[in-house]
Amino acid sequence: MKASKVAQYGLLTALALVLSYLESLVPPLWVPGVKLGLPNLAIVFALYRLGWRDACVISLVRVVLVALLFGNGAALAYSVAGAALSLALMGLLKRTGKFSSVGVSVAGGVAHNAGQILVAMAMLETARLAWYLPVLWISGTIAGVLIGIVSGILVKRVPEQK
Amino acid sequence: MEWLKTHRNDAILIAALLLAGGALLLWLGLTRQAGGFAQVRIDGETVLELPLNEDAEFVLGEGEHTNTLVIKSGAAQVIAADCPDQVCVRQGAVRYNGESIVCLPHKLIVSIEGGGSNGVDGSTG
Known part of the structure:
Protein backbone atom coordinates (compact mmCIF):
# COMPACT_ATOMS: atom_id res chain seq x y z
CA MET A 1 0.00 0.00 0.00
CA LYS A 2 1.33 3.38 -0.95
CA ALA A 3 2.00 5.97 1.71
CA SER A 4 -0.44 8.43 0.19
CA LYS A 5 -3.20 5.83 0.39
CA VAL A 6 -2.38 5.11 4.02
CA ALA A 7 -2.62 8.82 4.72
CA GLN A 8 -5.98 9.08 2.95
CA TYR A 9 -7.29 6.08 4.91
CA GLY A 10 -6.23 7.72 8.16
CA LEU A 11 -7.68 11.08 7.23
CA LEU A 12 -11.05 9.73 6.14
CA THR A 13 -11.33 7.44 9.16
CA ALA A 14 -10.55 10.35 11.48
CA LEU A 15 -13.05 12.52 9.64
CA ALA A 16 -15.77 9.85 9.87
CA LEU A 17 -15.04 9.52 13.59
CA VAL A 18 -15.26 13.26 14.24
CA LEU A 19 -18.51 13.44 12.27
CA SER A 20 -19.90 10.56 14.35
CA TYR A 21 -19.02 12.45 17.50
CA LEU A 22 -20.57 15.67 16.18
CA GLU A 23 -23.76 13.85 15.34
CA SER A 24 -23.92 12.23 18.78
CA LEU A 25 -24.09 15.75 20.26
CA VAL A 26 -27.31 16.51 18.41
CA PRO A 27 -30.23 15.46 20.63
CA PRO A 28 -32.43 12.77 19.03
CA LEU A 29 -35.81 13.83 17.66
CA TRP A 30 -39.02 12.23 18.84
CA VAL A 31 -38.35 9.09 16.87
CA PRO A 32 -35.07 7.45 17.90
CA GLY A 33 -32.75 6.91 14.97
CA VAL A 34 -33.78 9.92 12.88
CA LYS A 35 -30.51 11.60 12.01
CA LEU A 36 -28.52 13.07 9.17
CA GLY A 37 -25.87 10.38 8.92
CA LEU A 38 -22.98 12.83 8.78
CA PRO A 39 -20.28 10.10 8.89
CA ASN A 40 -21.69 8.89 5.59
CA LEU A 41 -20.12 11.97 4.00
CA ALA A 42 -16.70 10.45 4.55
CA ILE A 43 -17.87 6.97 3.52
CA VAL A 44 -19.50 8.11 0.25
CA PHE A 45 -16.42 10.19 -0.51
CA ALA A 46 -14.22 7.13 0.10
CA LEU A 47 -16.51 5.02 -2.07
CA TYR A 48 -16.06 7.36 -5.04
CA ARG A 49 -12.45 8.39 -4.52
CA LEU A 50 -10.86 5.16 -3.30
CA GLY A 51 -13.29 2.35 -4.08
CA TRP A 52 -15.79 0.01 -2.50
CA ARG A 53 -13.39 -2.16 -0.56
CA ASP A 54 -11.63 0.87 0.93
CA ALA A 55 -14.97 2.42 1.93
CA CYS A 56 -15.89 -0.84 3.69
CA VAL A 57 -12.64 -0.89 5.67
CA ILE A 58 -13.00 2.75 6.72
CA SER A 59 -16.64 2.22 7.69
CA LEU A 60 -15.82 -0.88 9.76
CA VAL A 61 -12.97 0.87 11.59
CA ARG A 62 -15.25 3.82 12.30
CA VAL A 63 -18.05 1.62 13.66
CA VAL A 64 -15.70 -0.30 15.97
CA LEU A 65 -13.99 2.87 17.20
CA VAL A 66 -17.32 4.60 17.85
CA ALA A 67 -18.54 1.60 19.85
CA LEU A 68 -15.31 1.56 21.89
CA LEU A 69 -15.28 5.32 22.50
CA PHE A 70 -18.92 6.31 23.02
CA GLY A 71 -21.09 3.22 22.84
CA ASN A 72 -21.54 -0.27 24.13
CA GLY A 73 -21.51 -3.83 22.80
CA ALA A 74 -25.19 -3.87 21.89
CA ALA A 75 -24.85 -0.70 19.86
CA LEU A 76 -22.00 -2.29 17.90
CA ALA A 77 -24.30 -5.00 16.51
CA TYR A 78 -26.84 -2.43 15.28
CA SER A 79 -24.17 -0.24 13.75
CA VAL A 80 -22.39 -3.08 11.97
CA ALA A 81 -25.68 -4.33 10.49
CA GLY A 82 -26.62 -0.84 9.34
CA ALA A 83 -23.21 -0.09 7.89
CA ALA A 84 -22.90 -3.47 6.15
CA LEU A 85 -26.32 -3.32 4.49
CA SER A 86 -25.72 0.30 3.54
CA LEU A 87 -22.34 -0.40 1.91
CA ALA A 88 -23.63 -3.49 0.11
CA LEU A 89 -26.46 -1.52 -1.47
CA MET A 90 -24.32 1.54 -2.24
CA GLY A 91 -21.72 -0.66 -3.92
CA LEU A 92 -24.36 -2.39 -6.01
CA LEU A 93 -26.06 0.83 -7.11
CA LYS A 94 -22.77 2.48 -7.95
CA ARG A 95 -21.76 -0.52 -10.08
CA THR A 96 -24.88 -0.25 -12.22
CA GLY A 97 -23.53 3.13 -13.33
CA LYS A 98 -27.07 4.49 -13.55
CA PHE A 99 -27.07 6.59 -10.39
CA SER A 100 -25.13 9.62 -9.19
CA SER A 101 -23.79 9.98 -5.67
CA VAL A 102 -27.26 11.21 -4.66
CA GLY A 103 -29.07 8.00 -5.61
CA VAL A 104 -26.26 5.89 -4.15
CA SER A 105 -26.29 7.77 -0.87
CA VAL A 106 -30.10 7.66 -0.63
CA ALA A 107 -30.04 3.88 -0.95
CA GLY A 108 -27.28 3.81 1.66
CA GLY A 109 -29.24 5.96 4.10
CA VAL A 110 -32.40 3.88 3.85
CA ALA A 111 -30.46 0.60 4.02
CA HIS A 112 -28.55 1.82 7.08
CA ASN A 113 -31.75 2.52 8.99
CA ALA A 114 -33.42 -0.69 7.82
CA GLY A 115 -30.40 -2.78 8.83
CA GLN A 116 -30.34 -1.29 12.31
CA ILE A 117 -34.07 -1.86 12.85
CA LEU A 118 -33.93 -5.44 11.57
CA VAL A 119 -31.11 -6.32 13.98
CA ALA A 120 -32.87 -4.55 16.86
CA MET A 121 -36.01 -6.55 16.03
CA ALA A 122 -34.04 -9.79 16.05
CA MET A 123 -32.12 -9.00 19.24
CA LEU A 124 -35.12 -7.80 21.21
CA GLU A 125 -37.30 -10.55 19.72
CA THR A 126 -40.14 -8.30 18.75
CA ALA A 127 -41.81 -7.27 15.53
CA ARG A 128 -43.12 -4.15 17.26
CA LEU A 129 -40.25 -2.02 16.00
CA ALA A 130 -41.59 -2.30 12.46
CA TRP A 131 -43.66 0.74 13.48
CA TYR A 132 -40.49 2.85 13.20
CA LEU A 133 -39.66 1.60 9.73
CA PRO A 134 -41.69 4.04 7.57
CA VAL A 135 -40.48 7.08 9.53
CA LEU A 136 -36.85 6.00 9.38
CA TRP A 137 -37.36 5.06 5.74
CA ILE A 138 -38.43 8.60 4.85
CA SER A 139 -35.86 10.31 7.08
CA GLY A 140 -33.15 8.08 5.59
CA THR A 141 -34.19 9.15 2.09
CA ILE A 142 -34.06 12.86 2.91
CA ALA A 143 -30.76 12.55 4.78
CA GLY A 144 -29.38 10.52 1.87
CA VAL A 145 -30.24 13.26 -0.62
CA LEU A 146 -28.41 15.91 1.42
CA ILE A 147 -25.37 13.73 2.06
CA GLY A 148 -25.30 12.67 -1.60
CA ILE A 149 -25.34 16.24 -2.89
CA VAL A 150 -22.59 17.39 -0.52
CA SER A 151 -20.34 14.39 -1.09
CA GLY A 152 -20.85 14.74 -4.85
CA ILE A 153 -19.57 18.30 -4.63
CA LEU A 154 -16.66 17.17 -2.45
CA VAL A 155 -15.61 14.43 -4.87
CA LYS A 156 -15.60 17.01 -7.66
CA ARG A 157 -13.81 19.79 -5.76
CA VAL A 158 -11.26 18.07 -3.54
CA PRO A 159 -8.09 17.61 -5.60
CA GLU A 160 -7.05 14.04 -6.26
CA GLN A 161 -3.96 12.70 -4.45
CA LYS A 162 -1.35 10.97 -6.54
CA MET B 1 -35.21 21.56 -13.67
CA GLU B 2 -31.80 20.87 -15.06
CA TRP B 3 -31.00 18.45 -12.27
CA LEU B 4 -33.97 16.18 -13.03
CA LYS B 5 -32.81 15.68 -16.61
CA THR B 6 -29.30 14.67 -15.70
CA HIS B 7 -30.32 12.67 -12.64
CA ARG B 8 -33.43 10.89 -13.87
CA ASN B 9 -32.68 7.57 -12.16
CA ASP B 10 -31.85 9.32 -8.88
CA ALA B 11 -35.14 11.21 -8.99
CA ILE B 12 -37.13 8.04 -9.71
CA LEU B 13 -35.42 6.23 -6.82
CA ILE B 14 -36.08 9.10 -4.40
CA ALA B 15 -39.72 9.45 -5.47
CA ALA B 16 -40.31 5.70 -5.21
CA LEU B 17 -38.79 5.55 -1.71
CA LEU B 18 -40.76 8.56 -0.48
CA LEU B 19 -44.00 7.18 -1.94
CA ALA B 20 -43.46 3.74 -0.40
CA GLY B 21 -42.59 5.25 2.99
CA GLY B 22 -45.52 7.65 2.84
CA ALA B 23 -47.96 4.90 1.91
CA LEU B 24 -46.73 2.72 4.77
CA LEU B 25 -47.00 5.63 7.20
CA LEU B 26 -50.51 6.48 5.98
CA TRP B 27 -51.60 2.87 6.34
CA LEU B 28 -50.22 2.65 9.88
CA GLY B 29 -51.88 5.96 10.77
CA LEU B 30 -55.28 5.02 9.37
CA THR B 31 -55.38 1.59 10.97
CA ARG B 32 -54.21 2.66 14.41
CA GLN B 33 -56.35 2.00 17.45
CA ALA B 34 -56.03 3.08 21.06
CA GLY B 35 -54.32 0.28 22.98
CA GLY B 36 -55.66 -1.79 25.84
Whole structure:
Protein backbone atom coordinates (compact mmCIF):
# COMPACT_ATOMS: atom_id res chain seq x y z
CA MET A 1 0.00 0.00 0.00
CA LYS A 2 1.33 3.38 -0.95
CA ALA A 3 2.00 5.97 1.71
CA SER A 4 -0.44 8.43 0.19
CA LYS A 5 -3.20 5.83 0.39
CA VAL A 6 -2.38 5.11 4.02
CA ALA A 7 -2.62 8.82 4.72
CA GLN A 8 -5.98 9.08 2.95
CA TYR A 9 -7.29 6.08 4.91
CA GLY A 10 -6.23 7.72 8.16
CA LEU A 11 -7.68 11.08 7.23
CA LEU A 12 -11.05 9.73 6.14
CA THR A 13 -11.33 7.44 9.16
CA ALA A 14 -10.55 10.35 11.48
CA LEU A 15 -13.05 12.52 9.64
CA ALA A 16 -15.77 9.85 9.87
CA LEU A 17 -15.04 9.52 13.59
CA VAL A 18 -15.26 13.26 14.24
CA LEU A 19 -18.51 13.44 12.27
CA SER A 20 -19.90 10.56 14.35
CA TYR A 21 -19.02 12.45 17.50
CA LEU A 22 -20.57 15.67 16.18
CA GLU A 23 -23.76 13.85 15.34
CA SER A 24 -23.92 12.23 18.78
CA LEU A 25 -24.09 15.75 20.26
CA VAL A 26 -27.31 16.51 18.41
CA PRO A 27 -30.23 15.46 20.63
CA PRO A 28 -32.43 12.77 19.03
CA LEU A 29 -35.81 13.83 17.66
CA TRP A 30 -39.02 12.23 18.84
CA VAL A 31 -38.35 9.09 16.87
CA PRO A 32 -35.07 7.45 17.90
CA GLY A 33 -32.75 6.91 14.97
CA VAL A 34 -33.78 9.92 12.88
CA LYS A 35 -30.51 11.60 12.01
CA LEU A 36 -28.52 13.07 9.17
CA GLY A 37 -25.87 10.38 8.92
CA LEU A 38 -22.98 12.83 8.78
CA PRO A 39 -20.28 10.10 8.89
CA ASN A 40 -21.69 8.89 5.59
CA LEU A 41 -20.12 11.97 4.00
CA ALA A 42 -16.70 10.45 4.55
CA ILE A 43 -17.87 6.97 3.52
CA VAL A 44 -19.50 8.11 0.25
CA PHE A 45 -16.42 10.19 -0.51
CA ALA A 46 -14.22 7.13 0.10
CA LEU A 47 -16.51 5.02 -2.07
CA TYR A 48 -16.06 7.36 -5.04
CA ARG A 49 -12.45 8.39 -4.52
CA LEU A 50 -10.86 5.16 -3.30
CA GLY A 51 -13.29 2.35 -4.08
CA TRP A 52 -15.79 0.01 -2.50
CA ARG A 53 -13.39 -2.16 -0.56
CA ASP A 54 -11.63 0.87 0.93
CA ALA A 55 -14.97 2.42 1.93
CA CYS A 56 -15.89 -0.84 3.69
CA VAL A 57 -12.64 -0.89 5.67
CA ILE A 58 -13.00 2.75 6.72
CA SER A 59 -16.64 2.22 7.69
CA LEU A 60 -15.82 -0.88 9.76
CA VAL A 61 -12.97 0.87 11.59
CA ARG A 62 -15.25 3.82 12.30
CA VAL A 63 -18.05 1.62 13.66
CA VAL A 64 -15.70 -0.30 15.97
CA LEU A 65 -13.99 2.87 17.20
CA VAL A 66 -17.32 4.60 17.85
CA ALA A 67 -18.54 1.60 19.85
CA LEU A 68 -15.31 1.56 21.89
CA LEU A 69 -15.28 5.32 22.50
CA PHE A 70 -18.92 6.31 23.02
CA GLY A 71 -21.09 3.22 22.84
CA ASN A 72 -21.54 -0.27 24.13
CA GLY A 73 -21.51 -3.83 22.80
CA ALA A 74 -25.19 -3.87 21.89
CA ALA A 75 -24.85 -0.70 19.86
CA LEU A 76 -22.00 -2.29 17.90
CA ALA A 77 -24.30 -5.00 16.51
CA TYR A 78 -26.84 -2.43 15.28
CA SER A 79 -24.17 -0.24 13.75
CA VAL A 80 -22.39 -3.08 11.97
CA ALA A 81 -25.68 -4.33 10.49
CA GLY A 82 -26.62 -0.84 9.34
CA ALA A 83 -23.21 -0.09 7.89
CA ALA A 84 -22.90 -3.47 6.15
CA LEU A 85 -26.32 -3.32 4.49
CA SER A 86 -25.72 0.30 3.54
CA LEU A 87 -22.34 -0.40 1.91
CA ALA A 88 -23.63 -3.49 0.11
CA LEU A 89 -26.46 -1.52 -1.47
CA MET A 90 -24.32 1.54 -2.24
CA GLY A 91 -21.72 -0.66 -3.92
CA LEU A 92 -24.36 -2.39 -6.01
CA LEU A 93 -26.06 0.83 -7.11
CA LYS A 94 -22.77 2.48 -7.95
CA ARG A 95 -21.76 -0.52 -10.08
CA THR A 96 -24.88 -0.25 -12.22
CA GLY A 97 -23.53 3.13 -13.33
CA LYS A 98 -27.07 4.49 -13.55
CA PHE A 99 -27.07 6.59 -10.39
CA SER A 100 -25.13 9.62 -9.19
CA SER A 101 -23.79 9.98 -5.67
CA VAL A 102 -27.26 11.21 -4.66
CA GLY A 103 -29.07 8.00 -5.61
CA VAL A 104 -26.26 5.89 -4.15
CA SER A 105 -26.29 7.77 -0.87
CA VAL A 106 -30.10 7.66 -0.63
CA ALA A 107 -30.04 3.88 -0.95
CA GLY A 108 -27.28 3.81 1.66
CA GLY A 109 -29.24 5.96 4.10
CA VAL A 110 -32.40 3.88 3.85
CA ALA A 111 -30.46 0.60 4.02
CA HIS A 112 -28.55 1.82 7.08
CA ASN A 113 -31.75 2.52 8.99
CA ALA A 114 -33.42 -0.69 7.82
CA GLY A 115 -30.40 -2.78 8.83
CA GLN A 116 -30.34 -1.29 12.31
CA ILE A 117 -34.07 -1.86 12.85
CA LEU A 118 -33.93 -5.44 11.57
CA VAL A 119 -31.11 -6.32 13.98
CA ALA A 120 -32.87 -4.55 16.86
CA MET A 121 -36.01 -6.55 16.03
CA ALA A 122 -34.04 -9.79 16.05
CA MET A 123 -32.12 -9.00 19.24
CA LEU A 124 -35.12 -7.80 21.21
CA GLU A 125 -37.30 -10.55 19.72
CA THR A 126 -40.14 -8.30 18.75
CA ALA A 127 -41.81 -7.27 15.53
CA ARG A 128 -43.12 -4.15 17.26
CA LEU A 129 -40.25 -2.02 16.00
CA ALA A 130 -41.59 -2.30 12.46
CA TRP A 131 -43.66 0.74 13.48
CA TYR A 132 -40.49 2.85 13.20
CA LEU A 133 -39.66 1.60 9.73
CA PRO A 134 -41.69 4.04 7.57
CA VAL A 135 -40.48 7.08 9.53
CA LEU A 136 -36.85 6.00 9.38
CA TRP A 137 -37.36 5.06 5.74
CA ILE A 138 -38.43 8.60 4.85
CA SER A 139 -35.86 10.31 7.08
CA GLY A 140 -33.15 8.08 5.59
CA THR A 141 -34.19 9.15 2.09
CA ILE A 142 -34.06 12.86 2.91
CA ALA A 143 -30.76 12.55 4.78
CA GLY A 144 -29.38 10.52 1.87
CA VAL A 145 -30.24 13.26 -0.62
CA LEU A 146 -28.41 15.91 1.42
CA ILE A 147 -25.37 13.73 2.06
CA GLY A 148 -25.30 12.67 -1.60
CA ILE A 149 -25.34 16.24 -2.89
CA VAL A 150 -22.59 17.39 -0.52
CA SER A 151 -20.34 14.39 -1.09
CA GLY A 152 -20.85 14.74 -4.85
CA ILE A 153 -19.57 18.30 -4.63
CA LEU A 154 -16.66 17.17 -2.45
CA VAL A 155 -15.61 14.43 -4.87
CA LYS A 156 -15.60 17.01 -7.66
CA ARG A 157 -13.81 19.79 -5.76
CA VAL A 158 -11.26 18.07 -3.54
CA PRO A 159 -8.09 17.61 -5.60
CA GLU A 160 -7.05 14.04 -6.26
CA GLN A 161 -3.96 12.70 -4.45
CA LYS A 162 -1.35 10.97 -6.54
CA MET B 1 -35.21 21.56 -13.67
CA GLU B 2 -31.80 20.87 -15.06
CA TRP B 3 -31.00 18.45 -12.27
CA LEU B 4 -33.97 16.18 -13.03
CA LYS B 5 -32.81 15.68 -16.61
CA THR B 6 -29.30 14.67 -15.70
CA HIS B 7 -30.32 12.67 -12.64
CA ARG B 8 -33.43 10.89 -13.87
CA ASN B 9 -32.68 7.57 -12.16
CA ASP B 10 -31.85 9.32 -8.88
CA ALA B 11 -35.14 11.21 -8.99
CA ILE B 12 -37.13 8.04 -9.71
CA LEU B 13 -35.42 6.23 -6.82
CA ILE B 14 -36.08 9.10 -4.40
CA ALA B 15 -39.72 9.45 -5.47
CA ALA B 16 -40.31 5.70 -5.21
CA LEU B 17 -38.79 5.55 -1.71
CA LEU B 18 -40.76 8.56 -0.48
CA LEU B 19 -44.00 7.18 -1.94
CA ALA B 20 -43.46 3.74 -0.40
CA GLY B 21 -42.59 5.25 2.99
CA GLY B 22 -45.52 7.65 2.84
CA ALA B 23 -47.96 4.90 1.91
CA LEU B 24 -46.73 2.72 4.77
CA LEU B 25 -47.00 5.63 7.20
CA LEU B 26 -50.51 6.48 5.98
CA TRP B 27 -51.60 2.87 6.34
CA LEU B 28 -50.22 2.65 9.88
CA GLY B 29 -51.88 5.96 10.77
CA LEU B 30 -55.28 5.02 9.37
CA THR B 31 -55.38 1.59 10.97
CA ARG B 32 -54.21 2.66 14.41
CA GLN B 33 -56.35 2.00 17.45
CA ALA B 34 -56.03 3.08 21.06
CA GLY B 35 -54.32 0.28 22.98
CA GLY B 36 -55.66 -1.79 25.84
CA PHE B 37 -52.58 -2.42 27.93
CA ALA B 38 -48.86 -1.74 28.08
CA GLN B 39 -46.69 -4.81 27.89
CA VAL B 40 -43.27 -4.47 29.51
CA ARG B 41 -40.51 -6.73 28.29
CA ILE B 42 -36.96 -6.83 29.54
CA ASP B 43 -34.44 -8.88 27.55
CA GLY B 44 -37.26 -10.54 25.59
CA GLU B 45 -39.23 -11.66 28.65
CA THR B 46 -42.59 -10.19 29.53
CA VAL B 47 -42.36 -8.91 33.09
CA LEU B 48 -45.49 -6.76 33.42
CA GLU B 49 -48.77 -6.03 31.70
CA LEU B 50 -50.41 -2.81 32.77
CA PRO B 51 -53.94 -1.78 31.77
CA LEU B 52 -53.91 1.70 30.25
CA ASN B 53 -57.15 2.73 31.95
CA GLU B 54 -55.58 2.64 35.42
CA ASP B 55 -53.09 5.38 36.26
CA ALA B 56 -49.92 3.95 37.77
CA GLU B 57 -46.20 4.49 38.23
CA PHE B 58 -43.55 1.78 38.17
CA VAL B 59 -39.79 1.61 38.46
CA LEU B 60 -38.63 -1.04 36.03
CA GLY B 61 -35.35 -2.91 36.21
CA GLU B 62 -32.89 -3.03 39.04
CA GLY B 63 -29.61 -1.56 40.26
CA GLU B 64 -28.27 0.96 37.80
CA HIS B 65 -30.59 -0.10 34.98
CA THR B 66 -33.91 1.47 35.84
CA ASN B 67 -36.64 3.21 33.89
CA THR B 68 -39.59 4.93 35.53
CA LEU B 69 -42.79 4.17 33.64
CA VAL B 70 -45.97 6.17 34.16
CA ILE B 71 -49.44 5.19 32.94
CA LYS B 72 -51.73 8.18 32.74
CA SER B 73 -54.98 8.89 30.88
CA GLY B 74 -54.65 5.95 28.52
CA ALA B 75 -51.00 6.56 27.60
CA ALA B 76 -47.68 5.13 28.72
CA GLN B 77 -44.54 7.23 29.11
CA VAL B 78 -41.05 6.74 30.50
CA ILE B 79 -40.43 9.82 32.64
CA ALA B 80 -36.97 8.97 33.94
CA ALA B 81 -34.13 6.58 33.16
CA ASP B 82 -30.52 6.20 34.20
CA CYS B 83 -29.28 5.24 30.75
CA PRO B 84 -26.84 7.61 29.05
CA ASP B 85 -28.79 8.44 25.91
CA GLN B 86 -32.26 9.18 27.38
CA VAL B 87 -33.88 8.27 24.07
CA CYS B 88 -36.80 6.57 25.82
CA VAL B 89 -37.49 9.66 27.96
CA ARG B 90 -37.38 12.07 25.03
CA GLN B 91 -39.74 9.91 23.03
CA GLY B 92 -42.75 10.94 25.13
CA ALA B 93 -46.04 9.12 25.52
CA VAL B 94 -47.42 6.23 23.45
CA ARG B 95 -51.08 5.23 23.35
CA TYR B 96 -51.87 3.45 20.07
CA ASN B 97 -51.82 -0.27 19.49
CA GLY B 98 -48.43 -1.35 18.17
CA GLU B 99 -46.50 1.71 19.35
CA SER B 100 -43.56 1.12 21.63
CA ILE B 101 -40.93 2.79 23.72
CA VAL B 102 -37.54 1.15 23.51
CA CYS B 103 -34.54 1.50 25.77
CA LEU B 104 -31.78 -0.28 23.91
CA PRO B 105 -29.13 -0.04 26.68
CA HIS B 106 -31.48 -1.75 29.15
CA LYS B 107 -33.07 -4.09 26.57
CA LEU B 108 -36.44 -2.76 27.66
CA ILE B 109 -39.50 -2.53 25.45
CA VAL B 110 -42.81 -1.06 26.51
CA SER B 111 -45.32 -1.85 23.80
CA ILE B 112 -48.98 -1.01 23.53
CA GLU B 113 -51.12 -4.08 22.91
CA GLY B 114 -54.70 -5.27 22.85
CA GLY B 115 -56.44 -2.37 21.15
CA GLY B 116 -59.87 -2.41 19.60
CA SER B 117 -63.21 -3.56 20.90
CA ASN B 118 -61.96 -6.51 22.93
CA GLY B 119 -59.56 -4.50 25.06
CA VAL B 120 -59.47 -4.60 28.84
CA ASP B 121 -63.08 -3.49 29.18
CA GLY B 122 -64.25 -7.04 29.78
CA SER B 123 -61.66 -8.07 32.33
CA THR B 124 -62.65 -8.36 35.94
CA GLY B 125 -59.18 -8.81 37.39
